[in-house]
Amino acid sequence: xxxxxxxxxxxxxxxxxxxxxxCSQNMNHEYMSWYRQDPGLGLRQIYYxxxxxxxxxxxxxxxxxxxxxxxxxxxxxLESPSPNQTSLYFCASRRDRGSQSGANVLTxxxxxxxxxx
Amino acid sequence: QQQVKQSPQSxxxxxxxxxxxxxxxxxxxxxxxxxxxxFPGKGPALLIAIRPDVSEKKEGRFTISFNKSAKQFSLxxxxxxxxxxxxxxxxxxxxxGSTLGRLYFGRGTQLTVWP
Numbered sequence: 637x638x639x640x641x642x643x644x645x646x647x648x649x650x651x652x653x654x655x656x657x658x659c660s661q662n663m664n665h666e667y668m669s670w671y672r673q674d675p676g677l678g679l680r681q682i683y684y685x686x687x688x689x690x691x692x693x694x695x696x697x698x699x700x701x702x703x704x705x706x707x708x709x710x711x712x713x714l715e716s717p718s719p720n721q722t723s724l725y726f727c728a729s730r731r732d733r734g735s736q737s738g739a740n741v742l743t744x745x746x747x748x749x750x751x752x753x
Numbered sequence: 754q755q756q757v758k759q760s761p762q763s764x765x766x767x768x769x770x771x772x773x774x775x776x777x778x779x780x781x782x783x784x785x786x787x788x789x790x791x792f793p794g795k796g797p798a799l800l801i802a803i804r805p806d807v808s809e810k811k812e813g814r815f816t817i818s819f820n821k822s823a824k825q826f827s828l829x830x831x832x833x834x835x836x837x838x839x840x841x842x843x844x845x846x847x848x849x850g851s852t853l854g855r856l857y858f859g860r861g862t863q864l865t866v867w868p
Contacts, residue, residue, distance in 0.1 A: 640796070658809055669855075676762065679842060680858035681795070726796050738846050742856060744796030 638663045642727050642745035649717055649721040650753050657712045659694050659727030667730045668710040669694070669742070670702065672723040679726070685710055724749050756780060758843050759859025766866050772830040774862045776843035779824065783845040788817065788828050788857070791840040800841070801828070804848075833866045841865070 640661045649655055661668065669684035671694075681694030685704040701713040701726055710729075714721060728742040759776045787802035788814045801827065803810045803817040808845075809816045816829040830837055839860045847854035 676860065678759075679858040681855065684855065706759070728796070740787070740856065741799050742789075742797075742845055744798065746794070746796050 638730055638743070640743050640745035640750045641724070642728055645746065646749050648751045648753065651718055654717050655714050655717060655750075657714075657725055657727075657750070659710045659712065659745060660708050661710075661727075661729040661743070662690060662708065663729060663731070663743065664707065665729035665731045665743075666707070667702065669708070670700070670712050670727050671726045671728065673698065673726060673747075674723050682712070682725075689713060714750075716749075717753050722752045754773060755860075756857035757843055757859045759843050759862060760863060762860065763863045764865070765770075766833045766864065768835060768866055768868050770833050770866075770868070772828075772833045772837065772864055773844070774828045774841055774864070775825065776827065776859050777823075777825045778845050778848075778857075781824070781844070782847050783857075785846050785848040786817070786819065786826050787844050789842040789844065789858075791842065791861075793839075797840075797842055804815075830864075833864075835866045835868050838864055838866050 643658045666687045670682040671679045673679050680696045682700050683702040685691045686706050691702050725748045727745045729740050757778050788800045788840040789797035790800040790808050791797040801812050801815050802822050808826045819826045844856045846856045
């Protein structure tokens with residue numbers, strides 16, 4: 637089954653304790669991206685990657701790191717989590733290039749709910 | 754700066770009624786306008802999309818209406834059902850060119866359909 641898999645799905649941690657949220661896709665997609673979802677603010681892009689070893693900041697990158705060493709994996713790293721990073725996180729991927737109709741379709745993971753105390 | 758503005762933030766509709774969610778954009782370069790549907794505990798998933806060369810696209814009970822001159826587009830859900838209760842996101846992007854553009858999302862509308 638074509639999918640984006642995130643782990644963990646739920647996590648409660650404390651301020652300053654480094655954590656990593658993993659993301660893996662089995663669709664051979666070039667593009668991957670991380671979003672956070674907060675009430676009233678919708679989906680905000682944190683980081684994205686156009687391909688292996690190519691990453692760039694989204695709208696809210698502060699406090700996060702990413703890496704793209706392999707095409708299928710795109711982990712999100714919180715080096716020193718703070719309470720304002722309590723949120724619902726989504727990883728997404730899509731294939732690139734698309735002059736074909738309907739190419740710009742993001743496939744999302746099921747989400748990772750993070751609470752930082 | 755918010756690229757896509759979505760309203761209302763929440764919507765309550767009776768079963769069988771019409772749900773209407775509106776979005777507006779400023780960038781006239783956008784040429785792809787999808788809607789994503791998100792059920793509780795799930796990630797968003799593509800519901801329906803439109804390009805600006807048509808004014809309307811219909812898939813079952815879901816219709817996108819597009820007004821290029823007003824830079825607005827809307828999602829209409831006919832005969833709304835309790836199973837349509839979800840969060841809906843509009844989005845916009847630029848598709849032409851050598852690289853697909855990023856998707857800019859609206860802030861979402863939480864739809865509740867009462868039985």
